[in-house]
Amino acid sequence: MKIDSRHLEIIAAIVDNGGLTEGAEALGKSQPSVSRTVAMLEARIGARLFEKNRRPLQPTDLCQALAVEGRKVLAANQTASALVKRYVDGKSGVVRVGGTPFFMDGVISGMIAEFQRAYPEIRIEQSYAYAADLSRQLNSNALDVAICPMDPGALPETLEFSALLDGRNVIACSPTHPLAGKPSLRLSEIAPYPWIAPPVESPLYQDLRSILAGIGMTDFKVSFSGGTLASILNILTRSDALTVLPYSVVFMLRRQQALAALPIRINHPERSLGQMWNPLQNDRPSVRRFRRFIDAEFSNLRTTIMKHEQNTLWRR
Amino acid sequence: MKIDSRHLEIIAAIVDNGGLTEGAEALGKSQPSVSRTVAMLEARIGARLFEKNRRPLQPTDLCQALAVEGRKVLAANQTASALVKRYVDGKSGVVRVGGTPFFMDGVISGMIAEFQRAYPEIRIEQSYAYAADLSRQLNSNALDVAICPMDPGALPETLEFSALLDGRNVIACSPTHPLAGKPSLRLSEIAPYPWIAPPVESPLYQDLRSILAGIGMTDFKVSFSGGTLASILNILTRSDALTVLPYSVVFMLRRQQALAALPIRINHPERSLGQMWNPLQNDRPSVRRFRRFIDAEFSNLRTTIMKHEQNTLWRR
DNA sequence: GAGATTATATACCTTCGAGTTATGAAGATA
DNA sequence: TATCTTCATAACTCGAAGGTATATAATCTC
Structure with a gap:
């Protein structure tokens, strides 16, 4: 004798709300609809659920027992509805975000921390890769968002890109480096020093x-290669080595006094740091929320950088 | 975002059975039906439940969470189905049985004990009344079964009656009574003794x-009136009083050596002890089972009485 | 106890979801 | 790459659940 779960819900609603009319209202249905469903159910199982000819409808023992189960169904249903609601509101779910290692470690990870403080139920699955790989992963739906430097001209046509920051890199060294703090520098002056080499795909x-x-x-x-940002920082601060890092990474680390940037302009192709995604695949609410969050964070970061640079210029 | 409980069941079935096809089979539905339901649900909530283009269907996080609730629904449903099954099999429920006091106490209560040993989940609601009242209660559906003496000619036409035993009454006294054990007795000999009077409706x-x-x-x-069987027994055994009791009650108490019946035939209208019920109201499985059980018990009792009487005759 | 009130049941119709079989498409597997 | 398995789609039927309007029956009230 299979019972429809919805019937259990109806039974529970009637019993708990003290009447067919009230139960129907609680379920958001009309009274006749509920009445007929009950009648049908009674006919099917061949047993009364409510005492005959009693006006405040009086549940039978069987009905009471079924109501207990009905309550469980209702509870599960409510939980499920809440789950779905949180999901469609972008307050739960997964975001798979990939990006270039130093930028992720130096800038994005802090923002992810903020994001998770606001949305603790969203899981972030982070991975590292460079632009070409990231594009592939976006196209094959292995990734929701990529954050990387990109020449807008080189953008794969299936993907979209939204610039977040100027993508320029700088030569970085320890604040205690002999070259650090010099107001100007000739390129030839850097020749004697050893280098920490970034990955060749970078x-x-x-x-x-x-x-x-x-x-x-x-x-x-090349005095060192293959390390992540944490290793490189440790090595830079304890040596005279130089390396190339995104300016934003150096900027974010300014408070720790761990890095200095040499005043040398590096020529490179037009390039922005930004987020890239696949517009074809309808992204989840959590992903949409994440992208918006990153946009907002970088908006703040840009003004912070601007102010900082103005102050720096002023002081000189 | 209201979710249909059946959808939760389907989700749980798919996840737990490792695939859409298996899930459909577990639910006793066709594979396309389940597939379409899932597709519809995904469209409604605007979220994938299973990873796209994965052949052993891979549930998303949201789906896993919903499956947890679905399992609860399935469990509640199973419990409910079992409840209903037990009910329609007449293994649970309520039986409202009424009857004449001495017969209920002396004969039926023992049978009810047996019945409840066999069907512990059936609740017996016992009450006492006499034929006229019992008929009324049966007609007003306040009672499922009445057990009482009845002149078949006097049976209310709306009710049915099934005879269980000859309804004759006997004069009962203590086994130590001066008249007890006498092979024959003239009516006049009982004149000196006091009486325990049964209720006037009886x-x-x-x-x-x-x-x-x-x-x-x-x-x-009248030395005593108003007591139930237990009181009457106590008083009878400690006095020379006489009373009138159904023969079957005296018979059932033969082992306790608490009663003796005087060999005096009482003339009374044609009358049977039996069960009475209302055929118009479709009785519950538990009631049907109870009636059948009582029939069987009395069938046994009749043969026991018959054997006993043959032995008694033989020995004389 | 008659009428008023309220609660439940019925009638009748519409609609939508879920069921079916048959078939197509796409991963997975060898 | 061919084959197998599994899932998705198509096209259709059917039944249950939805609605409104209304009848009927218990209970309340005076």
Whole structure:
């Protein structure tokens, strides 16, 4: 004797609200509808659910027992509705975000921390990759958002890109480095120092090559490679090595006094740091919320950078 | 965002059975039906429940969470189905049984005990009344079964009656009574003794009147009245009082050596002990089972009485 | 106890979801 | 790449649940 769960809900509603009319109202249905459903159910199971000819409808023992189960169904249903509501409101779910390592570690991870403070039920699945890989992953739906530097001209046509920051890189070193703090610098002055090499797929690596090509160095001394931002910071602060990092990373670390940027302009192709996504695949509410959040955070960051640079100029 | 409980069940079934096809089978539905329901649900809530283009269907996080609720719904449903099944099988429910006091106490209560050993989930609501009242209660659906003496000619036409035992009453006394054990007795010999009077509505009372009228006694000494069987037994065994009781009650108490029946035939109208019920109101499975049980018990009792009487005759 | 009031049941119709079979499409597997 | 499995779609039927309007029956009230 299979019972329809909705019937259990109806029974519970009637019993708990003290009458057919009230039960119907609680369920958002009309009284006749509920009445007929009950009648049908009684006919099917061949048993009364409510005492005959009693005006404040009086549940039978069987009905009471079924109402207990009905309450469980109603409760589960409410929980499920809440789950779905949170999901469609973008307050729960998963966001798969990938990006270039140093930028993720130096800038985005802090923002993710803020995001998760606001939306603790959204899980972030972070991964590292460079632009080409990220594009592939977006296209194959292995990723929801990519955050990386991108030449707008080189954007794959299936993807969309929204710029967040200027994508320029700088030469970074320890604040205690002999070159640090100099108001101006000639390129040739950097020649003696060893380098921490970014990964070869990284735009940072390309920028490093172009810098060194600019001063005629085809060969350069690599003292360290393969590390993530945390390793590089440790090594930079304890050595005279130089490296190339996104300006925003250096900026974010300004409070820790861990890095300095050398006043040398690096020429590189037009390039923005931004988020990239696949417009074809209808993104989840959580993803939409994440993207909006990142936009807002970078909006703040841009004004902070602007103010900071104005102050710096002023003081000079 | 209201969710249909059946959808939760479907989700749970798919997740727990590792696939849409298996889930459909577990639910006893066709695969396309389940597939379409899932598609419809996904469209309604605007979220994927299963990863796109994955062949062993892979539930999303939201889906997993909903499956948890779905399992609760399924469990409640199973419980409810079992409840209903037990009910329609007549293994749970209520039986409202009424009857004449001495017969209920002396005979039926023992059978009810047996019945409840076999069907512990059936609740018995017992009450006491006499034939006229019992008929009324049956007609007004305040009672499921009445067990009482009845002249088949006097049966209300709306009710049905099934005879269980000969309804004769006997004069009962203590086994230590001066008259007990005498092989034969003249009516006049009982004149000196006091009487325990049954309730005036009782057929027992009528029989008592007719006995005394037969020996010309219009006045008789009532030493006790108003008690139930238990009181009467206590008083009988400690006095020389006489009373009128159904033969079956005396028979059932034979083992306790608490009663003796005097060998005096009481004339009374044709009358059977039996059960009475209202055929118009479709009785519950539990009631049907109870009636059948009582029938069977009395069938046994009749043969026991018959054997006992043959033995008694033999021994004389 | 008659009428008023309220609650439940019925009638009648509409609509929508869920069921079916048959078939197509797309991963997974070898 | 061919084949197998699994899921999705198509096209249709059917029944249950929805609604409004209204009848009927219990209970309340005086």
